[in-house]
Amino acid sequence: MLALDLLANGLIYGCFYALMAVGLAMIFGVLKVVNFAHGEFFMIGAYTYVLVSLKLGVPPWLALPAAAMAGALLGWLVERLLMRPLYAGYASWGFMKDEYAVVVTFGLSLLLINLVDKIVGPYSFRGPPLIDVGRFAFGPVMLTGQKAIAAVVAVALMIALALFIKRSVWGLQIQAVAQNRLGASLAGIDATRTTSLIFVVSGMLAALSGALLAPLVNPSPDIGAFPAVKSYVIVVLGGMGSIWGAMIAALILGVSEAFFSVYVSYDYRDAFGLIILVAVLLLRPQGLLGEKGREV
């Protein structure tokens, strides 16, 4: 019974983790840089959802697209204003792109946290649920309506993303730029616009995960630390830049964390993810679905 409970809970959280992490994987796949402000995309989505629904009285199902738009806008702005120097013709930037990306995204993360803290305040807010169903028993598993519906929406979004990447023209362009930016440009793909699109999609997905989880995690200005840490572990485990790897890794992390914390030690639950991170980097640096590569 307990094992079933843990499995169900682990899978649900795995779906949430996947939604958080996949945007980070996309950015890494294309730009080969880590976005340290990824958690704050989540935070902006959570706050937009909560404030739009609680303060403006907008129904939660309409606050969800508002959060997605806020995340998309933030993603677009970050790419346009901060990330474009990495690849838009400034040759000297190419030599220090890792350092630049770390500094600029880390700075952005601190800026956003402190802005929200000063403008909205330090208190946490519990978002309104998407459906008005309290706790219920699903077989032996106890759930709330919000947890169940958030998991369903997360899975639907992942399927939609998979179809978008596999079937749409934009998705094919993203794949091409991720494989070879110069080659894609020579084939007539606007790599700059595609990169912008990746930031928009990444921001939107992170913001949507924040909005879906807002009734469960009660956002406060520093809420972004939790999805960011999970996302880094997932991206490394799944294979740096691999979207499918990130989805599988998220489910593995969600379930294994749940079992580890009950059968080994709850105290080291979050450390468990970091142990996985170190183990993967040592034993299989390319992750589950990543490819071996080298830079010259």
Place this chain on the structure above:
Amino acid sequence: MPFACLRPLAALSLASLLALPAWAADPILIGVSLTQSPPGSVVQGTQVKDGMEILKDLVNAKGGVLGRPIKLVYEDSQGIPEKGRAAVEKLITSDKVVALAGGHQSSVCLAEIEVAHRYKVPYVNTNCWSDDVRKRGYPEVFNTSPYNTLVSSSMATTLATMGVKRVVAFAENTDYGIGQAKLTGEMLKQKAPQIDYKYETLDRSSKDFTAAILPLRANPPDVIVLSMLPPAAYLVMNQVYEQGLAPSPKTILYDGSGLADYPDFWQNVKEAGKYMLSFALYHPQMKQTPLATAIATEYKKRTGNEVNRLVLQAADSLELVIQGVQAAKSTEPDKLVKAMQTMQFESLRGISNFSTTPGYGAQQWLDIPFVNYELTAEKQPIAQTVMIQAPGQKFDPSKIVRPAK
């Protein structure tokens, strides 16, 4: 008389000068290190600042202290011990403050008191509950804050009086949380050894505590004790409720940190807060001094919220420095320390002499008043909660209300 027309102006200038003696003097600088930005508790930092600002304004409006205005110099510790240490070093050496107050997170206080002790500058502990802050026995450190031994002892007495058999505590992984959970266990061994007690340490930055809660479903305890602060405490409450564990006819939640005091409590917990039993350091039924009432009124005016224990604690810690300066008739740190050690402190919540007992009682206000109350309805104001233990009275378990199903 060519200058006759200037006479009224000269008289006015003189009158203005005479009206300004208090502000012509140098202000008394008091250093305040608190959390103003994450990752520490900005919620607590905000309330501490509010309490101190209100008292400072009230005192300055009446002419200040020794004819000098009070000026608070703030530094942001971010709830990080190293930053707190650096903040206090800067306040003492660069800003030249005469005393320090405002500490509200035990791990930060433990770092800060080392600096205050090195420079022999008085340090008033506003809200660091860990007994370790007292156990170092530094003569410069004065504790108007509640302390874990007081809370744990009271909670153990409550649990013993309730006649429960099995208790599980969830403690946050901080000096405060672990300290309180351990002490409660030790106290229970003395007061009610028949109670099966265990505690689980939870990471306060975590968001999903379900894995710690699920194993309890098969055999629910009689009481779940929370030694946690917001926002993690809210999440634990919601997830305990979601799993159907508490509140229930069998299991009751017992909060050890006055969670219902926080302005965002009901917004964050909703139905999960109903039937929660709470150890609390403030209740409107407690004795209030006129100054406490004035601060409560002003706090309501400025923030729209009801006053709570942390706002009053903050004001109390500043009030101790003010009374110390008045008693010493000086702002010299060594004279201040001596005065504060020997004077009778008239706080906002009662009269206190600081204990000289080593250990948890070192320079601690021992008899801090407390109550136990139960929240019996959603969004219930504290004034309307069911008082299970009034100040100075015994805990009455017959008053506890449990859900029907």
